[in-house]
Structure formats: structure tokens, C-alpha cells
Amino acid sequence: MNEIINTINLTKTYGKTKAVNNINLSVKKGEIFGFIGLNGAGKTTVIRMLLGMISPTSGECYLQGKKVNARNIDTWSDVGYIVETPYSYPELTVRENLEIVRKLRVVKDKDSINWIIKKLKLEKYELKKVKHLSLGNAQRLGIAKAIIHKPKILLLDEPTNGLDPAGIVEVLKLLKDLAKNSDVTILVSSHKLNEISRIATNIAIIHDGRLIKKIDKKELEHELKKSLIIDGKYKNEMKLILSKAEYETNTIAIENSNEKLSVLQVHNEDAVNNPEKIATLLVNNGYPPRMLKVQKEDLEEYFLRAIDEFGGGLK
Amino acid sequence: MNKIIICVPIEIKKFLSSKTPLITMIGLMILPFVGGFFMIILKDPVVAQKMGIISTKAQILGSNADWPSYFSLLTQGISLGGLIIFGFVTSWIFGREYSDRTIKDLLALPISRNTIVISKFIVIFLWCMFLSISVFLIGLFVGKIIGLPGWSLEFLFSSSIIFSICSLLTILLSTPVAFFASFGRGYLSPLGFMIITLILSQIVVAMGFGEFFPWSIPALASGIAGEESAALTNISLSIVFLTSIIGLISTIFWWRYADQD
Known part of the structure; x- marks a missing residue:
């Protein structure tokens, strides 16, 4: 059984x-x-x-x-x-x-x-x-x-x-x-x-x-969305450069050492898998990033996304 | 059967660890002493005169200071007081599982819910019998101390039979209280039910239908409304038994089939 x-x-x-x-x-x-x-x-x-x-x-x-x-x-x-x-x-x-x-x-x-x-x-x-x-x-x-x-x-x-x-x-x-x-x-x-x-x-x-x-659990690992978090002094310009290079970029707020930070988030697989390409792109355009971090969605975010997609979300 | 042997000691342990045995014991043990007090007043007319209201009440309750009057008083007391005290024991044994939220632990066990319900009734029966026997024995002791006249073995035999029947009938009427404790999930509903039955029994007796109302029958059997009403008819006995069986079955069914949220 x-x-x-x-x-x-x-x-x-x-x-x-x-x-x-x-x-x-x-x-x-x-x-x-x-x-x-x-x-x-x-x-x-x-x-x-x-x-x-x-x-x-x-x-x-x-x-x-x-x-x-x-x-x-x-x-x-x-x-x-x-x-x-x-x-x-x-x-x-x-x-x-x-x-x-x-x-x-x-x-x-x-x-x-x-x-x-x-x-x-x-x-x-x-x-x-x-x-x-x-x-x-x-x-x-x-x-x-x-x-x-x-x-x-x-x-x-x-x-x-x-x-x-x-x-x-x-x-x-x-x-x-x-x-x-x-x-x-x-x-x-x-x-x-x-x-x-x-x-x-x-x-x-x-x-x-x-x-x-x-x-x-294995499927979950695949389903948890990854994104590239980018911070820098000139966010608007950085966002423009990334958009021109066809990277879908949005601005989100994250907590860093108890401090709320506004950062850029890129979901494209290419960016997540090759963050150095993004760094090169931004540096070559004169806007070097201060932070580049690949972030994985946690279960809490996944859960909220799941119920949101279902149509009963809290967001 | 084996599982009843497991469950009954558990129910006894839970019951004896609480304050309910002490409270119900004190509640019912007052009876022989209060009865004895009335007998002392009745025995001495001078004291009775000086006591005013108390002696008047004593005259109503028992006309003579002798063994038959004293035991008639005790039997009436157990029939009326028993409804409250035995009902209290029942509402605690069943209602506490809901109030303490321990009911959840009794619902998915390798022991059937019927066994648990029956074990609880066994403990209720045992404790209420113990209380009744204690009232009887203390009554004998108090009567002897007071020195009541009219003692004989024949009297002891007849009075113990009437006392036992009245106690037993009152204990049997506890099963519906268990149903209300389970249905109402706590103490409040069964206590409310007890109060309603007590009030109704007074009204029904006054209307002359007491022998058909289960909660009036033990008191009538004790001779509370006079010697002529004390004889129990088969119909009255059947009504009490039927009420008890309905209470038992409905409690078992409630535990087995109702949603236990």
C-alpha cells in the first residue's frame, strides 16, 4: 500500500x-x-x-x-x-x-x-x-x-x-x-x-x-521564480539602458539591513543566468551598478503569487 | 468489554482529580444533617416554639420526630436534591470535555465513542449511588445520635427500599442531561435544562399530571405529595425508564454521528 x-x-x-x-x-x-x-x-x-x-x-x-x-x-x-x-x-x-x-x-x-x-x-x-x-x-x-x-x-x-x-x-x-x-x-x-x-x-x-x-519539492524549486536585483545611483538611466537591451525591468522595494531600498528587478532568464552581462552593459554605458544579486522567490511569495494567479490574491 | 475496563478507571481518575466530587458530596451531605436538625426541633416543643419560622417549616416537612418522618424527609430530599446534584455530576462529566476542549482527543481512538459514553455513564451511576448510600448511612447515624423513636428492622428494610427506588429513579433521569451537555458543548445547556425540568415538574404536579412527567415521578414516589401519591404505577416507572433510555441513546448517537467541530 x-x-x-x-x-x-x-x-x-x-x-x-x-x-x-x-x-x-x-x-x-x-x-x-x-x-x-x-x-x-x-x-x-x-x-x-x-x-x-x-x-x-x-x-x-x-x-x-x-x-x-x-x-x-x-x-x-x-x-x-x-x-x-x-x-x-x-x-x-x-x-x-x-x-x-x-x-x-x-x-x-x-x-x-x-x-x-x-x-x-x-x-x-x-x-x-x-x-x-x-x-x-x-x-x-x-x-x-x-x-x-x-x-x-x-x-x-x-x-x-x-x-x-x-x-x-x-x-x-x-x-x-x-x-x-x-x-x-x-x-x-x-x-x-x-x-x-x-x-x-x-x-x-x-x-x-x-x-x-x-x-x-523538486518542481517547487523550478517554479520558484528567480530574478536579478540591481541597485545603482542612477536607477532611471539604468532602467532605460536595460529596457533598450530588451530586458524587462521594474522597480521594487526590498529590505536591506532593516532599511527599505528601492531597486531594479529583472526577470529575464538570460539576465538571471548571466548577471555579468548586465554588469558589463551598465558599466559600458557609464552607469556601474552598486549591487547585483540573484534572488529566488521564497515560499511565502510563491504562495501569494499562486493565490493571486488563482484570482483570490491579497496583493 | 475489555475497553470499558480501560475507560472506566480513566473516567474515575479524571472525575476524582476535579473538585466536583467534593462539591457534590458537600451538597448532598447537608441533607441528613438538616433533616436531623428539624427532628431535634420537632422532638422538643419548647425549643420549637422558640424557633418560630423554623419550627413551622419543620412541621410542614415532617409531622413527627420519629424514624419514619425522618426517612421520609431524606427520601424527598434525595428525589429533589438528587435531580440537581446528579444532574450537576452528569453535566460536569460530559460538559467538561467540551469546555476544556479535550473532546478532540476522544474522537479518533481505537476505542469506540460508544464505549467512552457508556464509561462516563457508569462513573456517573457509581458516584451518584455512592452519594445516595452515604446520605442513607449518615441518616442512620444522625437518627441514632438524636435518639429518634420508632426503630425496627422492618422499618429499616421498607425505608431502604423506598429510598433506593427514589435514588435510582433520580439517577436514571441524568441521561438527558448528558445529551444536553454534548449538544450544547459545555455546562450551560444542561444546567438550563435542569432548571427547566425542576420548574416544569412543580407546574405539572400542581396540575395533577405529576405521575406522567418523568422529573416529578421520583419526588411523588418519595411521598412528597402525601402517602396516597407515593405508590408508583407501572406507567410512571415506564416513563422514567423510557426517558432514561432516550437520554442514553441520544447521547450515544450525538457522539457518534454529529459533527464535532
Whole structure:
């Protein structure tokens, strides 16, 4: 079984609003599938449907080839999940909460609690009541609850919320390790695009309930637009020279050392691949550049461009 | 069955770690002591005269200071107070999962949602039974301390049966509260539901249809409206059982089929 998570024409309607509209997803074994979208795009609704928490209006979800249904309880033995902010029983300690999850997950190995406490670095807090935990540690506990039973599938909705930068790095490393070394299939939703881009093998963009882009990491590398950034004292003259040489040039603002800078941007492949040609051209015309930099679009820009091209952009 | 054995101790642990057991215990344990206080007043007419309003109230609640009057008072108390206290226990056990947002962790497990709901009902039943038995035993202790007349083994047997029936009927009426806690996703709806049933039960009894209204039946069975209304008809019993089953099934169905957003 190669296809672990699968949705077919998945749709969820609330009144006249289509929260999720005809979504087809396919996640293969060991993949980290980044599910990105703005708040309210439909990410959580898809995850809830995959977990049988809400029923689709139409369409189907499959986990390991089995149709998702609240009655199909065997499906859940291999699934760990976080849906939005994880919550635990506030009057119980971290260890007691994990003990409850271990029993509910029917995990016989009692040592799994010590293992997960160590893995998520919760040793210092294991006897602390959950109501006294910081947001970050409550999040760590949520992740611990999701993986205590060593699931084959992880459905994680914004798993790094509330974590400090070091915590984010640790969790991303852990997810990468689970996918690479334990063949865990991970669907991770987030609006923090740069985090997702660090671990995802595939990315899907959801906007207004629709899947507007599905792309794997290699394709993404090709799709991320490159441009040549040029700065110089006489921008208008430089722009004129470049235009005459048939380079499509526009002026954009960039941030450089916390300072907003107005620079020229050229998208032509020839310019991006041969910046020295541009330098020569400008020097020969008496307008030497101060800066020449090949810049690659980041996932955030790519995402905004994707939803803009789709027709629902923010720009 | 195995999974119920896993779930019930978990539910007990969650319940006992909260303040609800203590609150409900204190709430219901007042009953035998207040009853005992009225008996003391009734026993001593001089004190009763000096007490003014309190003695008047005591005269209404129990005409004589003896074991039958005292236990009649306790049975009426558990039938009325139980509706509130047992309802409170139920609304906490179900409603807290929504208020604390821990419900998400109970929905996609290798243990069915039915098992979790039934485990919660088992804990509600066990705790409410424990409370009822405690009220009965403390009642016996308080009655002995006061030195009430009219004690016999026959009396103990008959009063314990009436007390048990009334407690059981009241506990059975907790299941609809669980449905409202799940439907309303918290404590507010079930508490509102309890208040409405209490008000309605007063109105329905006043209209003379109390034996057909589930929430009036335990109080009527306790003899609150006089000896003649205390006899339970099969129809009344069936109404309580049916209400309880409807509450149980609707809660199970809600957990299983409703969207858990």
C-alpha cells in the first residue's frame, strides 16, 4: 500500500458556504505533505474529515486504503493527530495526561511514557499540572500525545504554534526523522510557510476551500521564480539602458539591513543566468551598478503569487 | 468489554482529580444533617416554639420526630436534591470535555465513542449511588445520635427500599442531561435544562399530571405529595425508564454521528 492518505472529491458545506470544495489529495508512504493556506482556507476542516470528526457533505477520505468512518475504530490505531491548539486535562499532571492517552491508545508498553517524555524534553515538567504549563510546553505535550503510540500516520494541524524558535527547530527535526527513518506519513498544515518548506516533500495550497496547487519539492524549486536585483545611483538611466537591451525591468522595494531600498528587478532568464552581462552593459554605458544579486522567490511569495494567479490574491 | 475496563478507571481518575466530587458530596451531605436538625426541633416543643419560622417549616416537612418522618424527609430530599446534584455530576462529566476542549482527543481512538459514553455513564451511576448510600448511612447515624423513636428492622428494610427506588429513579433521569451537555458543548445547556425540568415538574404536579412527567415521578414516589401519591404505577416507572433510555441513546448517537467541530 503506497497511498496512505487519500481524499476523493472531498466537500464540506455549511449552509451556503463551501468550507471545502472538491479536494483530491494523495499522500504516499513516508511523505511529508505540507498543507498550506490562509486562516479559514479549509485546512482544519479537511483534517477533521480525515479524522472522522465531521462528515463530508460529499466525497470520501481513505487512510491506508480504509474508508474513514467513526465506526472504523481500527483505522485510528495507526493515526496520531493534533487539531488546532492541543488541550489536556488541566488538573492532571503531564505524566498523568500521557498515561491516559497511553491507555486510550491501548499501548501496552508502559515505558512509552518515559520514551516520549524524553523525546519531547518534558522531563522537567512531567509532574507539573497541565494548567501551570506554558503555551509552548502544552504544545509539546500535544505533540507527545500524538506520537506516543508510534503511529504510521500523523495529521498535524499547526503543530509548531506557541513553540519558541528552538522548539520549532526540534519539532521539525523530529518530524523529518519520523518520516525518513520510521516511514511515517505526515500531513502537516500550517500558515507558516517557511517552516513547511523546510521539511515538506510535497506541498498543496488550499484557498477558499479549493486546492489550487499541488507540487513536489523538486518542481517547487523550478517554479520558484528567480530574478536579478540591481541597485545603482542612477536607477532611471539604468532602467532605460536595460529596457533598450530588451530586458524587462521594474522597480521594487526590498529590505536591506532593516532599511527599505528601492531597486531594479529583472526577470529575464538570460539576465538571471548571466548577471555579468548586465554588469558589463551598465558599466559600458557609464552607469556601474552598486549591487547585483540573484534572488529566488521564497515560499511565502510563491504562495501569494499562486493565490493571486488563482484570482483570490491579497496583493 | 475489555475497553470499558480501560475507560472506566480513566473516567474515575479524571472525575476524582476535579473538585466536583467534593462539591457534590458537600451538597448532598447537608441533607441528613438538616433533616436531623428539624427532628431535634420537632422532638422538643419548647425549643420549637422558640424557633418560630423554623419550627413551622419543620412541621410542614415532617409531622413527627420519629424514624419514619425522618426517612421520609431524606427520601424527598434525595428525589429533589438528587435531580440537581446528579444532574450537576452528569453535566460536569460530559460538559467538561467540551469546555476544556479535550473532546478532540476522544474522537479518533481505537476505542469506540460508544464505549467512552457508556464509561462516563457508569462513573456517573457509581458516584451518584455512592452519594445516595452515604446520605442513607449518615441518616442512620444522625437518627441514632438524636435518639429518634420508632426503630425496627422492618422499618429499616421498607425505608431502604423506598429510598433506593427514589435514588435510582433520580439517577436514571441524568441521561438527558448528558445529551444536553454534548449538544450544547459545555455546562450551560444542561444546567438550563435542569432548571427547566425542576420548574416544569412543580407546574405539572400542581396540575395533577405529576405521575406522567418523568422529573416529578421520583419526588411523588418519595411521598412528597402525601402517602396516597407515593405508590408508583407501572406507567410512571415506564416513563422514567423510557426517558432514561432516550437520554442514553441520544447521547450515544450525538457522539457518534454529529459533527464535532
